[in-house]
Amino acid sequence: MLSIDSLRVTYGGAVEAVRGVTMEVPDGKVVAVLGSNGAGKSTLLRTVSGTLRLHRGRVDEGSVRFDGDVLTSRDPGQIVRQGVVQVPEGRRIFGRLTVEENLRAGGMGNRDRAAKAAAHARVHDLFPVLAERSGQRAGLLSGGEQQMLAIGRALMASPKLLLLDEPSLGLAPRIIGQIGEVIAEINRQGTSVLLVEQNATMALGVADLAYVLDVGKVSLSGPAAELARTDEVQRLYLGHGDAAETGPATRGPRRTLSRWTA
Numbered sequence: 001m002l003s004i005d006s007l008r009v010t011y012g013g014a015v016e017a018v019r020g021v022t023m024e025v026p027d028g029k030v031v032a033v034l035g036s037n038g039a040g041k042s043t044l045l046r047t048v049s050g051t052l053r054l055h056r057g058r059v060d061e062g063s064v065r066f067d068g069d070v071l072t073s074r075d076p077g078q079i080v081r082q083g084v085v086q087v088p089e090g091r092r093i094f095g096r097l098t099v100e101e102n103l104r105a106g107g108m109g110n111r112d113r114a115a116k117a118a119a120h121a122r123v124h125d126l127f128p129v130l131a132e133r134s135g136q137r138a139g140l141l142s143g144g145e146q147q148m149l150a151i152g153r154a155l156m157a158s159p160k161l162l163l164l165d166e167p168s169l170g171l172a173p174r175i176i177g178q179i180g181e182v183i184a185e186i187n188r189q190g191t192s193v194l195l196v197e198q199n200a201t202m203a204l205g206v207a208d209l210a211y212v213l214d215v216g217k218v219s220l221s222g223p224a225a226e227l228a229r230t231d232e233v234q235r236l237y238l239g240h241g242d243a244a245e246t247g248p249a250t251r252g253p254r255r256t257l258s259r260w261t262a
């Protein structure tokens with residue numbers, strides 16, 4: 001389980017991006033973090049993955065623990081080896097490398113050959129398009145395929161907990177639905193997920209639990225289905241002016257996997 005306790009994070013000693021956040025990701029669950037631009041969502045994920053320092057950020061207070069181990073004093077490589085792997089905002093795939101080389105890069109720290117082979121098979125099974133385009137330069141993939149590659153690359157490290165930073169960013173609604181289905185399937189296969197999203201329909205459709213971040217603080221939290229019914233989430237994140245007039249909570253992605261082929 002991931003436990004974030006009373007976390008405060010600043011950038012350059014000035015901007016306080018996370019202001020006392022307490023949050024949990026229980027084993028086997030999908031937890032969504034919603035919030036508008038600048039709410040501190042990426043900062044939260046960077047803190048968990050140990051990449052905060054690369055962005056000149058610092059933990060001022062609080063802690064992040066995974067299965068009891070304190071992550072806040074670990075470097076990113078150690079955190080990956082503990083089973084916590086981030087898919088960064090904006091995908092950050094290696095455009096000049098092939099699809100296969102990108103996947104291999106994701107598995108580099110994974111010294112267990114059998115685990116790596118199993119991870120590779122899992123990625124090809126989840127995303128057949130990555131097998132089909134194996135020798136193609138990653139930069140030539142569509143936006144949705146690049147997001148799949150970014151997720152596949154992270155899965156190559158056999159994560160226990162996958163951190164996703166706005167996987168829906170810039171993608172068409174149909175593709176966002178497929179991303180949601182893939183997240184549900186990855187979770188069904190046993191990987192916990194911390195999903196940062198601005199697309200509340202997708203996130204709440206796939207998540208068990210959810211938190212709303214507002215300028216660095218948790219303003220709401222609870223079971224995803226309950227949060228989807230609150231006025232605040234309806235109004236701010238689901239685009240409904242009046243919660244009382246809306247029908248069934250969310251139309252999230254179906255919890256079945258449709259193969260990723262296009």
Ligand SMILES: Nc1ncnc2c1ncn2[C@@H]1O[C@H](COP(=O)(O)OP(=O)(O)OP(=O)(O)O)[C@@H](O)[C@H]1O
Pocket residue numbers: 011012015016017035036037038039040041042043044055056057089198
């Ligand atoms: N490297 C940085 N240096 C200084 N300030 C930063 C840095 N990264 C983020 N911030 C600031 O910290 C706050 C939180 O930013 P963060 O990127 O975590 O938000 P976010 O919720 O991920 O937003 P978005 O939805 O736009 O991705 C913002 O005020 C932002 O300007």
Ligand SMILES: [Mg+2]
Pocket residue numbers: 041042043089165
């Ligand atoms: Mg962000």
